[in-house]
Amino acid sequence: MADRDAASSSGDVPALLNNFSLEMTGKDVSALEDAAPLMPAGTRVSVTFLGNEDLQMRVDAAAAARRLGFVPVPHISARRLNSQAEFEQFLEALATAAAPQDVFVVGGDPAEAQGPYEDALSLIRTGLLGQYGIKHVAFGGYPEGHPEINDQRLWEAVTDKYSAAAEQGLESSIITQFGFDADPVFGWLSALRRRGVDAPVRIGVPGPAGVKRLLNYARRFGVGTSAGIVQKYGFSLTNLLGTAGPDRLIREFASRYSHAEHGRMLLHFYTFGGIKTTADWIRAFRQDPGGR
Numbered sequence: 391m392a393d394r395d396a397a398s399s400s401g402d403v404p405a406l407l408n409n410f411s412l413e414m415t416g417k418d419v420s421a422l423e424d425a426a427p428l429m430p431a432g433t434r435v436s437v438t439f440l441g442n443e444d445l446q447m448r449v450d451a452a453a454a455a456r457r458l459g460f461v462p463v464p465h466i467s468a469r470r471l472n473s474q475a476e477f478e479q480f481l482e483a484l485a486t487a488a489a490p491q492d493v494f495v496v497g498g499d500p501a502e503a504q505g506p507y508e509d510a511l512s513l514i515r516t517g518l519l520g521q522y523g524i525k526h527v528a529f530g531g532y533p534e535g536h537p538e539i540n541d542q543r544l545w546e547a548v549t550d551k552y553s554a555a556a557e558q559g560l561e562s563s564i565i566t567q568f569g570f571d572a573d574p575v576f577g578w579l580s581a582l583r584r585r586g587v588d589a590p591v592r593i594g595v596p597g598p599a600g601v602k603r604l605l606n607y608a609r610r611f612g613v614g615t616s617a618g619i620v621q622k623y624g625f626s627l628t629n630l631l632g633t634a635g636p637d638r639l640i641r642e643f644a645s646r647y648s649h650a651e652h653g654r655m656l657l658h659f660y661t662f663g664g665i666k667t668t669a670d671w672i673r674a675f676r677q678d679p680g681g682r
Contacts, residue, residue, distance in 0.1 A: 403644045403679035411463070411565075411592055412659040412668055415440055416447030419454045425666035428673055431459045436494055436565070436658075439465040445480055452488035462490045463528065467498030468507035476505070477513070481522035493519060494528040494565060495551075511547065514554045527555050531566040531591065533578035537612035545585065552587045568594035568660045569613050570623040572642045579652040592658035593643065598635035598671045599663030601625050607662055633663065635671055641679065 411434035414422050422435065435455040437448055448464060455462035464484055471477050484490055495510035507513055510529050519527060529551045532544055539547075548564070555562035564582075569575065575593055582591070596604055605627075608615045617627050625634040640657070647655055661668045 403641060404676050406640065406644045406647070406655075406657060407672060407676045408656075409434075410657045410659060410672060411436060412597070412661050412665065413438060414451060414455070414661065414665055416443040416451045418665060419451055421665045422451075422454060422458065422460075425669040426458045426460075428666065428669040429460065433460045434463050434492070435460045436463045437465060439467040439470060439496070439498070441470060441499065445476075445483060448480070449483045449487050452484055452490060456488045456490075461492060462488045463492045463494055464488075464490055465494045465496060466513055467496055468509050468513050469498040469500040469503040469505075471507050472505040474506060474516070474518075477507070477516070478518060478522075481518060481524075485522045489523060491523060491525045492528065493524050493526075494530075496530055509547070511551050511554055514551060514558060514560070517558060520558055520560060524560065526561040526563065527551075528563045528565050528592075529555075531564040531578070531582070533566055533574040534569055534571075534612065534614055536567075545581075548582070549585055549587060552589055563590045563592060565592045565658050566594045567611055567613065568596045568607075570596075570608070570639065571614060571619045572639060572646060574614075575643070576646055576652065579655065583651070583653050588653055590654040590656060591652075592656045594658050594660060595636045595639065597659045597661045597663050597668030598633055599667075600633050601630045603662055604634060605630070607660075635675075637675065640675070644679075 413436045415438045437451045437455065439448060452462035452464045466477075466480065495513045497509040513519070514527060529548075531548060535541055536544055552562055566575070579591060596607070605615060607613075615627070620627055622638065623634065623636075624638050659668050659672070
């Protein structure tokens with residue numbers, strides 16, 4: 391995809407919002423249907439792999455994304471898979487119902503693997519993705535680190551997955567954890583490029599949501615929420631009522647982004663406040679990026 395999909399270093403907010411992606415769960419099919427008129431055709435829709443949803447729900451969600459004119463990106467959680475047979479069953483069902491060419495692989499929340507796959511790298515190395523029509527694999531990035539994995543291991547994981555995807559003949563990209571602060575994002579991007587990883591990066595952004603909800607997710611995922619960070623983002627730790635959107639954060643991304651230093655950068659929205667709310671916000675902000 392051409393680099394015109396990403397913002398230039400001139401502070402072009404609408405360009406940065408080209409080719410954004412967002413997330414849904416298996417339970418969000420009706421919500422995606424409601425939001426569909428607000429979303430550009432071909433929007434990449436990630437379908438999460440949650441422990442309280444079954445295979446059919448995930449497949450149905452991916453199929454709905456395809457039916458509505460979007461690009462389904464099913465998640466595959468390594469440690470939640472009980473066997474290779476279950477992995478292949480999922481891939482086969484996806485291929486039949488939604489024909490995805492893209493997936494997102496992740497280790498997953500369980501502390502111990504329920505089957506033979508310990509991490510996202512092990513899924514890539516099976517060689518099974520390509521056998522079921524997958525051409526592109528995305529994996530996670532953590533600009534603010536991970537509460538249970540040290541930084542050295544995180545960097546090894548990123549470079550190992552990038553290399554393994556190339557060895558399997560798969561294109562790759564990275565989707566980062568969300569945050570409220572641009573500083574760690576740009577520091578991480580520069581470090582990533584110095585390590586020779588030139589895959590496109592989708593920076594995780596929280597869609598507009600209630601402040602309490604945003605803080606709860608931030609605590610869960612180890613995202614920085616100091617008073618200075620959240621004030622810069624646009625809300626206060628002493629006033630938890632109301633909602634907050636990523637207006638200021640995205641404007642700062644656009645003003646600081648340099649393709650030469652940071653490589654290809656796009657946005658990925660975590661829809662904490664709902665898919666339709668997020669899609670409506672993106673449309674309005676793109677039309678008037680300075681007015682919010």
